[in-house]
Amino acid sequence: LPPGPRGLPFVGNLFDFPTFKPWEVFASWGEKYGPIMSAKAMGHTFIIINDEDIANSIVVEGGMNYADRPTSVLFEIANMQSFVTGPYEGRIRAMRQMIARLMGTPTNIRKYYPIMDYHAIKMVKDLSHHKDGETTAMVALRKASAAVALHLTYGYVVKDDPGVQDPLIALAEKMLDTISKFSAQGKRLVEIFPLLRYWPSWMPGSGFKRDIKKSYESIRIACQAPFEWVVVQMQVGTAQESFVRDLLSEEGITNEGRALILSMASSIYGAAVETTAAAISAYIIASCLYPEVQERFHAELDRVVGTDRLPTLDDRARLPYAEAVCKEALRWVPTIPLAFPHLASQEGVYNQYRIPKGSLVITNIWAMQHDPAKHPDPMVFRPERYLGPNPEHESWKNAFGFGKRMCPGKNFIDPVLFITITKIAAVFNITKAIGPDGKAVEPRVGSSRTGNFPYGMRFCARLRLTVVHSGQDPFPCNIQPRSEAVLRMVSDAHSFPPFQLDPSAPSLVV
Numbered sequence: 001l002p003p004g005p006r007g008l009p010f011v012g013n014l015f016d017f018p019t020f021k022p023w024e025v026f027a028s029w030g031e032k033y034g035p036i037m038s039a040k041a042m043g044h045t046f047i048i049i050n051d052e053d054i055a056n057s058i059v060v061e062g063g064m065n066y067a068d069r070p071t072s073v074l075f076e077i078a079n080m081q082s083f084v085t086g087p088y089e090g091r092i093r094a095m096r097q098m099i100a101r102l103m104g105t106p107t108n109i110r111k112y113y114p115i116m117d118y119h120a121i122k123m124v125k126d127l128s129h130h131k132d133g134e135t136t137a138m139v140a141l142r143k144a145s146a147a148v149a150l151h152l153t154y155g156y157v158v159k160d161d162p163g164v165q166d167p168l169i170a171l172a173e174k175m176l177d178t179i180s181k182f183s184a185q186g187k188r189l190v191e192i193f194p195l196l197r198y199w200p201s202w203m204p205g206s207g208f209k210r211d212i213k214k215s216y217e218s219i220r221i222a223c224q225a226p227f228e229w230v231v232v233q234m235q236v237g238t239a240q241e242s243f244v245r246d247l248l249s250e251e252g253i254t255n256e257g258r259a260l261i262l263s264m265a266s267s268i269y270g271a272a273v274e275t276t277a278a279a280i281s282a283y284i285i286a287s288c289l290y291p292e293v294q295e296r297f298h299a300e301l302d303r304v305v306g307t308d309r310l311p312t313l314d315d316r317a318r319l320p321y322a323e324a325v326c327k328e329a330l331r332w333v334p335t336i337p338l339a340f341p342h343l344a345s346q347e348g349v350y351n352q353y354r355i356p357k358g359s360l361v362i363t364n365i366w367a368m369q370h371d372p373a374k375h376p377d378p379m380v381f382r383p384e385r386y387l388g389p390n391p392e393h394e395s396w397k398n399a400f401g402f403g404k405r406m407c408p409g410k411n412f413i414d415p416v417l418f419i420t421i422t423k424i425a426a427v428f429n430i431t432k433a434i435g436p437d438g439k440a441v442e443p444r445v446g447s448s449r450t451g452n453f454p455y456g457m458r459f460c461a462r463l464r465l466t467v468v469h470s471g472q473d474p475f476p477c478n479i480q481p482r483s484e485a486v487l488r489m490v491s492d493a494h495s496f497p498p499f500q501l502d503p504s505a506p507s508l509v510v
C-alpha cells in the first residue's frame with residue numbers, strides 16, 4: 001500500500017482523520033509520506049492523492065475501475081436517487097449522457113449565453129444595493145446563482161420582489177436544508193453501522209427510518225413541482241427554452257426517461273448554486289485583498305470594451321487578463337477542495353503500490369492547486385501566473401475533478417463565471433470594509449462551517465470528514481459603482497430581457 005500514518009488496532013486511522021479543512025491536513029501529510037498515501041479506518045482503505053499526474057494515472061487512465069462511488073445507506077433507506085453517490089451504472093450514465101447532450105461541448109451551451117448575460121446584469125444590479133461593510137454580497141451571489149440555474153434548467157424566471165424570497169428558490173433551499181438535516185450526525189449512525197437499516201420498525205429507536213422517509217417526501221415534492229410545471233407549459237405551448245424542455249422534446253422519450261430528466265434537473269440546483277456563488281465570491285474577496293489585480297482588470301476592460309457598454313461573452317477572446325482572473329479564482333479557492341470519492345471496483349496498481357479493491361480514492365484538489373512546485377506563492381491570488389512567455393501549469397482545471405465522474409457541469413459554469421466576474425469588474429470598485437474602529441476588515445477566505453454538504457456518505461460518517469464542500473462564509477466589503485454612468489448602463493441593459501414571458505402561461509404552484 002502507499003505509505004501513510006500508522007493506525008491503531010481495530011479503528012485504524014479513524015482518529016487521525018481531520019475534522020476541519022482535511023484537504024490542508026492531507027497536503028501536510030504529503031510532506032511526510034509523499035504525493036500518494038493510504039490510511040485505514042473501520043475496515044476501509046483510503047487512497048489519498050495530492051498530485052495531479054498520479055490522479056491522472058490512476059483515476060483517468062484507470063477508467064471504469066474508478067468510475068463508481070460509495071453508496072449512501074441513508075439515501076437507500078429513503079429510496080432517493082442521487083447523482084453523486086453510487087455506482088456508475090445505467091441511471092448515472094444516462095443522466096451524464098443527458099447533461100452531455102445539453103452542455104457536453106462549449107458550443108451546445110452557446111444558445112444560453114443571452115440568458116447567462118441577463119442574469120449577470122441582474123446580479124450586478126442586486127450588488128449595487130449592497131451597503132458598505134455589510135455581509136450581504138454572498139446573499140446576492142447565491143440568489144443570482146440560483147436564478148441562472150433555475151432559468152436554464154426549467155425556463156423559470158425568479159420573482160423580483162425586494163425583500164421577498166422567490167417561492168421556487170424558497171422550495172429548493174428548503175430541499176437542500178432537508179437533505180442536509182437528513183444526513184445530520186444522529187442519523188449518520190446508520191452509515192457507520194449499515195446493519196441498523198434492518199432494525200425493525202416496531203422496535204424503540206427505529207424513529208430515524210420514519211424521519212428519513214418523511215424528509216424524502218418533502219424533497220420529492222420540491223423536485224417534482226418545477227418539472228411538472230414545464231410539462232404543463234409544454235402542453236399549452238408556453239414553455240420557455242430550458243434544459244428540461246429540450247430533453248422532454250426529444251423523440252421517443254419513455255416514462256423512465258422522464259423520471260431521469262426529473263432527477264437530473266433537480267440535481268443541477270444543488271450542484272450549481274453554492275459552487276457558482278463561491279467561485280464568484282473568490283473574485284470579490286481577491287479584489288479586496290489584491291487591489292492591483294482589480295486595477296489591471298479595470299484597465300483591460302476600459303481599453304478593450306470601453307466605458308460606454310458592458311462586456312459580453314463575445315468579448316472573451318480579447319480579454320486575456322479577465323480569463324486569467326477566472327482561472328485563478330478556481331485555483332485559489334477550489335469550491336470542492338476534496339473531490340467526492342471514487343471507489344476502486346477492482347484491485348489496481350500504481351508503480352509499486354497496490355490499490356485494493358473497494359478502496360476509496362480521494363483526489364485532493366486543493367493540494368494539487370496549491371503545489372508550490374507548480375505555483376510559487378500558492379496562497380497568493382495572481383492571475384499573471386497564466387500569462388506571459390512562461391505561464392504556470394493550468395492546475396485550475398483540476399477544480400472539476402477526474403475521470404468518469406468528473407464534473408459534468410464544467411461547460412455550463414465556465415461562461416457563467418466569466419460573464420459574471422467580468423461584469424462585476426466592469427461596474428464596481430471593490431475594497432475592504434472599514435470596521436467601527438476605523439480599520440480595514442480582513443475578509444476571511446473560505447468557510448468555517450464543518451459540513452453542511454448534503455452528502456451523507458458512509459465514508460464521511462466513518463471518517464468524521466464532514467466537510468467535503470468548502471463554500472464561502474459571508475464577508476463584509478465595500479462595493480462601489482465605478483461611475484454613475486455605468487450604473488445607468490446596468491439599469492438600461494436589464495430592462496430588455498432576451499426572452500418573452502407569455503402572460504397566459506400557467507403559474508408555478510409550490
Ligand code: HEM
Pocket residue numbers: 083084085092096267268271272275276279334335336339340341342399400401402403404405406407408409410412413
Ligand atoms: C465552480 C463550479 C463547479 C465546480 C468547481 C464543480 C466541481 C465538481 C467536482 C470536483 C466534482 C467531483 C468530480 C470527481 O469526482 O472527480 C463535481 C461533480 C459533479 N458536478 Fe460539479 N462543479 C461545479 C459546478 C457544477 C454545475 C454548474 C453543475 C450542474 C450542471 C455540476 C454538476 C455536477 C454533478 C452532477 C456532479 C456529480 C457527477 C457524478 O458523480 O457523476 N457542477 N463537480
